[in-house]
Structures are given as structure tokens and as C-alpha cells.
Amino acid sequence: MTKPSFQDFLPQGEEIQALQAQINSGRMVHALLITGESGTGKRTLARLLAAALLCHDKGNKPCGRCSGCLRAFDDEHPDLIRIEKGFPLTNDTRKSRATIPIDDIREMIRMSSAYPLEGGNRVILIANAEDMTPQAQNCLLKILEEPPANNYFILTSGHPEQLLVTVRSRCRFLKMKPWDERQIARILTEDGIDKEKALLAAGSCRGSIGYAKQLAADENYWKTREDIIASFFGTGERSQILAISTRWKDNKAEAERLFDILEECVRSMLDCRLRTQAEQADHRFGGLSADWRRFAAEADYEQFIRLLNSVSKARKQYEFNVSIQAIVEQLLLSFIGEIKK
Numbered sequence: 001m002t003k004p005s006f007q008d009f010l011p012q013g014e015e016i017q018a019l020q021a022q023i024n025s026g027r028m029v030h031a032l033l034i035t036g037e038s039g040t041g042k043r044t045l046a047r048l049l050a051a052a053l054l055c056h057d058k059g060n061k062p063c064g065r066c067s068g069c070l071r072a073f074d075d076e077h078p079d080l081i082r083i084e085k086g087f088p089l090t091n092d093t094r095k096s097r098a099t100i101p102i103d104d105i106r107e108m109i110r111m112s113s114a115y116p117l118e119g120g121n122r123v124i125l126i127a128n129a130e131d132m133t134p135q136a137q138n139c140l141l142k143i144l145e146e147p148p149a150n151n152y153f154i155l156t157s158g159h160p161e162q163l164l165v166t167v168r169s170r171c172r173f174l175k176m177k178p179w180d181e182r183q184i185a186r187i188l189t190e191d192g193i194d195k196e197k198a199l200l201a202a203g204s205c206r207g208s209i210g211y212a213k214q215l216a217a218d219e220n221y222w223k224t225r226e227d228i229i230a231s232f233f234g235t236g237e238r239s240q241i242l243a244i245s246t247r248w249k250d251n252k253a254e255a256e257r258l259f260d261i262l263e264e265c266v267r268s269m270l271d272c273r274l275r276t277q278a279e280q281a282d283h284r285f286g287g288l289s290a291d292w293r294r295f296a297a298e299a300d301y302e303q304f305i306r307l308l309n310s311v312s313k314a315r316k317q318y319e320f321n322v323s324i325q326a327i328v329e330q331l332l333l334s335f336i337g338e339i340k341k
Contacts, residue, residue, distance in 0.1 A: 003064050003073055004048045009041065011183055015174060023052045023061050029172045031144050031153040033129070035160045036176030039210025042156040043127060045176070047073060050080055050123040053152055068118070078117040081108055084127040100126070102135040109143050112151050121150045129155040130162035137164045144170040178207020188216055197222070204264050224254055228261050229287040232332065236291065236339045245328040252324050259318075262331070263311045269296035270304040291339055303338050310334035 009016045022028045032049070034042045048062065051072035057063035062072075071077040083089065085100050089107040108124060116122045126132070132140065144153065144167065153171075160168060181202040187209060188198035193216045205212035215221050231244045248258075265288070273296055288296070295303075314327045 003051075003062075003069075004044050005062075005064070006048065006052075008187075009045055009048070011180065012041075012177060019049065019174075020052065020060070023049070024059075028053065028152060030147045030151065031155070031171040032174060033155045033157060033160060033163075033168065033171035034174045034176065035157050037178060037208060038158055039205070039208030039212070039214075040176035040178060041209055042158070042176055045174075046125055046127070046154045046156050047075075049154055050077075050125055053121045053123050054079060056120075068120070072123075077123075079120065079122040081111060081122070081124045082127070083108060083124065085131040098131075100129075100132040100136055102133060102139050105132070105136045105139040109139070112143065112148050116150060121152060122148075124151065124153045126153070126155045129157045129167075130159045132163075134164065137167050141166050141170065179209055180207075184209055184212045188212060200225075203268060204260070221257070224257055225261055226287065228258055229265065232262060232335050233265065233288045233292045236289075236336045238333075238336060241329055241332045241336075244332060245325045248328045249323075249325045255318050255324050255327075258328075259311055259315050263308065266304060266307045266311065269299075270301075272296040273299065273301070273304065295339055299338070303341065307335065307338055 006016055006020045019028070019032075034046055036042055051062040051064075051069045053061075054068040054072045054077050055061040055063055056066040056068045062069040064070075068077065072080055075082060081089075083100060083104055085098065086095055088095060088097070089104045089111075092103055093101055112122060112124065126140075141164070143151075147153065155171060157163060160173075181199075184202035184205060184207075185195075185198045188201060189195055191213070193201070197216055201212045201216040204215055227247075231240075248254075269288075269292070310331060314331050317327050317330075318324065
């Protein structure tokens with residue numbers, strides 16, 4: 001798999017270019033907090049920034065070729081300190097511990113007091129920084145207030161509100177945005193994923209590259225998806241309802257996936273409806289029958305809203321422990337009712 005580059009992150013905005021320019025000129029901020037939803041690339045960007053800060057090249061960093069870059073990408077650079085729940089820095093910390101303890105932060109501070117082993121920069125990566133205990137955060141605050149020369153702190157967090165205000169105030173913020181479907185599909189195909197599967201995974205991941213990669217590799221997901229689409233977007237006969245709902249009787253584990261896939265399909269059809277006739281011809285339908293394709297091109301907007309509302313209602317019923325078989329029967333009746341119109 002190819003190493004990430006700043007070019008990959010340009011869709012996230014101009015701040016990415018600004019960060020690269022600051023690293024190249026030696027003016028990088030000493031503490032950066034990268035936030036955003038799960039799977040948006042926080043860790044990948046943090047590792048890319050670490051490689052750039054540890055790069056030996058005199059031009060654009062990271063070069064991706066020098067020993068500094070390669071060892072940083074492989075998490076083997078002696079001047080890269082990684083702090084994360086489950087990867088303790090000291091023997092006193094249990095790997096099974098559910099938080100990042102103060103002992104790890106103290107050990108990091110001790111390591112940072114020495115001159116970088118290779119004479120350049122030192123990078124401290126703290127993944128899921130909200131996992132730090134309040135005591136650990138207060139300890140970190142001391143070194144953030146007076147960081148040693150050439151030490152750079154890169155924190156990632158999906159829940160920055162759980163960090164102390166004093167810690168957040170010492171960091172520059174960079175918020176990752178959900179990724180565009182086309183960008184996600186391109187990344188998946190570059191990783192060797194089939195183009196059709198990449199497009200469908202990109203449309204199902206809600207802007208999360210990580211989740212898209214997870215879906216693309218999950219064969220059970222594709223089998224479940226195929227069954228759901230055949231059941232809800234196939235022939236649309238009421239005589240099939242009991243047979244389909246019975247199959248779901250003992251399949252409560254896939255209920256949330258059912259709702260997600262149905263909602264995604266309806267939104268995809270609505271997206272098609274909002275396009276011009278020429279654009280509709282290129283729309284991906286992912287296994288929908290001819291009747292549902294015509295629905296996507298011609299149905300009233302109110303019909304899409306009713307379908308989305310029926311899925312939303314099903315989610316709430318499931319939360320209140322209504323039988324999944326009964327929920328599936330109601331959903332099938334709603335979908336068949338709309339297609340018959």
C-alpha cells in the first residue's frame with residue numbers, strides 16, 4: 001500500500017497546505033490537536049505529519065524515501081514517542097488498562113528531557129487523547145506550557161470536549177471533515193477494491209474512509225446487503241412478506257445494518273430524483289429492480305420522505321424492543337405500498 005501524502009489530504013482544505021509549508025520552513029506549531037469523526041483520517045494525518053517532521057530531505061517533506069520518513073511511517077523511529085491506550089510506555093502500566101495513566105505521561109516527559117537521539121526533531125503522538133485521565137492531562141499541560149526545543153506534540157481525538165479546557169487551549173485545532181464519496185471511492189480503488197464495490201462502500205460510509213475500508217472487506221456485509229435489496233427492492237409482492245420477515249425472526253444482530261442499508265438506498269434514489277435526466281442515466285443503483293429505478297426517476301418527493309420516515313420509525317420501535325419480525329413486515333408493507341403507487 002502506498003504511503004500517504006499531503007496531496008491526499010488537500011480536499012480537507014487550505015490548512016493542510018499551510019501545515020506542510022510551516023514544516024518545510026521550520027515554523028510548525030509545537031502542539032496540534034486533530035479532531036473529527038471516526039474514520040476521517042486523523043491518525044493517518046498525524047503519522048504523515050510525524051514523518052514530515054522527522055524527514056531528512058531538504059525539500060518538500062516528507063520525501064517518503066529517507067530513513068527518517070520510512071521509520072516514522074513504520075512506527076520505528078527512535079525520536080517518535082507513541083502514547084495510546086493499550087500501548088504502555090512503562091512496565092507498570094497494564095496493557096488492558098482502559099485509560100492512558102499519568103505514569104505514561106511522566107515517562108514521556110522524562111524521555112523528552114533528553115536531546116533527540118538523531119539530533120533533529122522529536123514527535124509525540126497521543127492517539128485518542130480523551131483516554132488520558134484528568135491527572136495525566138494535567139501532567140501533560142506542564143510540558144505543553146514549556147515544551148522542550150524541537151519537540152512536537154500531535155494529539156488526535158474524536159471527543160475533544162472530554163479534554164481539559166487548559167489542554168485544548170495550548171493546542172492548535174484542525175478538524176477533519178467527512179470525505180466526499182468520489183474521493184473515498186478513488187482511494188478504495190487505488191487500494192485494489194473492485195470499482196463497483198468501492199462506489200457502494202463509499203456511498204454507505206457517511207464520509208468515513210476507515211469505515212468504507214471496513215465495509216469493502218466485510219463479505220458478510222455484502223451478503224446481507226444483497227439479501228436486503230432483493231427483499232425490499234425486488235418484485236414487491238405482498239405474498240412474499242411472511243417468508244422474508246420469518247428469515248429476520250432470529251437475526252436481531254443485523255437490525256441496525258438493515259436500517260442503515262434501507263436508508264442509504266432511499267437517499268441514493270432521492271439523489272437520483274434531484275438530478276437531470278442525463279445525469280440519472282449514469283446513476284448507480286446497486287441491484288434495484290426496474291420498477292424501483294423508475295421510482296427513483298419519477299416518484300414524488302413526498303414518497304421518499306414517507307420511506308425515510310418509515311425507516312426512522314422502525315429504528316425507534318427496535319429501541320423499544322418491538323419484534324424485529326414485526327418491524328420487517330411493517331417496513332415491507334410501506335415499501336410495497338409506495339412502489340405500487
